[in-house]
Amino acid sequence: MISMRSSLSALLLWSVVPLIPVASAGECSYGDIPQIIAHTGEPVGREEKYNGVNLYISEPGCENPKVGVLYLTDVFGIQLLENKLLADSFARAGFLVVAPDLFDGEPAPADFGTPGFNITDFILKHGPNATDPIVDVGLAYLGETGVDKIAATGYCFGGRYAFRLLAAGKGVDAAFAAHPSLLEDREITAVTNPISVAAAESDTTMSPERRSQIEALLADTKKPYQVNLYSGTSHGFGVRANVSDPQQKFGKESAFSQAVRWFEAWAGGAL
Numbered sequence: 557m558i559s560m561r562s563s564l565s566a567l568l569l570w571s572v573v574p575l576i577p578v579a580s581a582g583e584c585s586y587g588d589i590p591q592i593i594a595h596t597g598e599p600v601g602r603e604e605k606y607n608g609v610n611l612y613i614s615e616p617g618c619e620n621p622k623v624g625v626l627y628l629t630d631v632f633g634i635q636l637l638e639n640k641l642l643a644d645s646f647a648r649a650g651f652l653v654v655a656p657d658l659f660d661g662e663p664a665p666a667d668f669g670t671p672g673f674n675i676t677d678f679i680l681k682h683g684p685n686a687t688d689p690i691v692d693v694g695l696a697y698l699g700e701t702g703v704d705k706i707a708a709t710g711y712c713f714g715g716r717y718a719f720r721l722l723a724a725g726k727g728v729d730a731a732f733a734a735h736p737s738l739l740e741d742r743e744i745t746a747v748t749n750p751i752s753v754a755a756a757e758s759d760t761t762m763s764p765e766r767r768s769q770i771e772a773l774l775a776d777t778k779k780p781y782q783v784n785l786y787s788g789t790s791h792g793f794g795v796r797a798n799v800s801d802p803q804q805k806f807g808k809e810s811a812f813s814q815a816v817r818w819f820e821a822w823a824g825g826a827l
């Protein structure tokens with residue numbers, strides 16, 4: 557359990573999000589996962605423009621966080637409330653969190669059937685050629701904050717980029733991806749650091765066959781890896797689970813816990 561101290565930052569966070577404990581001042585560590593993850597409420601982070609990219613930044617209520625987390629969203633972007641709240645949850649776990657606006661203010665609409673929206677076009681427009689430079693700006697921002705290590709967490713669309721950030725020379729120490737989409741074999745074989753994956757039971761972008769292939773490719777990398785499958789979940793559950801459904805709530809919270817523990821172990825030196 558984390559100890560609560562009446563530090564100013566903790567008080568400020570408490571005043572905005574009552575009943576959710578934060579990492580205690582002076583000590584970046586995480587507490588009881590179901591208590592630090594927020595599914596509803598007001599975001600506590602801020603937005604800041606850096607090198608032309610809008611960043612959502614959420615700071616932990618502790619001093620000198622050692623690990624920064626680059627949060628890479630699904631196609632709904634940092635504009636989606638659940639993405640901001642999950643980024644805040646990582647901050648409460650003791651990480652300095654930065655989430656770049658991957659779609660420059662124009663994320664996909666909640667309903668892909670919205671007139672005028674074409675998901676195929678959207679994916680083509682936001683390929684690695686457009687997305688890598690935005691991700692790199694978030695990475696550069698984290699690099700200047702003074703954190704010792706950097707971890708990446710990605711969801712659906714962003715999951716692929718969490719993998720890409722583990723390629724040699726990127727400087728990312730560990731990554732987590734929930735139900736990554738569009739992931740290519742060469743992006744898996746290129747990882748040079750530990751990677752953890754959360755998979756949904758029902759996911760057309762990651763079928764059971766594809767999941768097995770990913771596991772085999774990860775085993776070949778000889779790096780620490782983990783692939784967890786959550787029953788009763790579908791694509792997107794890591795962010796947009798229906799938390800009224802006990803299995804989905806458990807899946808989302810456990811995937812978050814999986815990421816936090818992975819980062820503590822492979823970037824935070826907890827082992």
Ligand SMILES: *[C@@H]1O[C@H](CO)[C@@H](O)[C@H](O)[C@H]1NC(C)=O
Nearest residue numbers: 672673674675676677678680
């Ligand atoms: C969506 O875009 C793709 C690629 O540009 C195109 O082939 C397809 O016809 C479009 N679909 C609709 C419904 O306009």
Ligand SMILES: *[C@@H]1O[C@H](CO)[C@@H](O)[C@H](O)[C@H]1NC(C)=O
Nearest residue numbers: 680681682683684685686687
């Ligand atoms: C990336 O490539 C796509 C498809 O060729 C193109 O539509 C888009 O404009 C490119 N974006 C950038 C930033 O180069």
Ligand SMILES: *[C@@H]1O[C@H](CO)[C@@H](O)[C@H](O)[C@H]1NC(C)=O
Nearest residue numbers: 797798799800801802803804
């Ligand atoms: C969410 O889950 C609850 C409990 O299973 C269910 O009653 C509700 O219809 C679900 N909501 C949506 C939008 O699927």
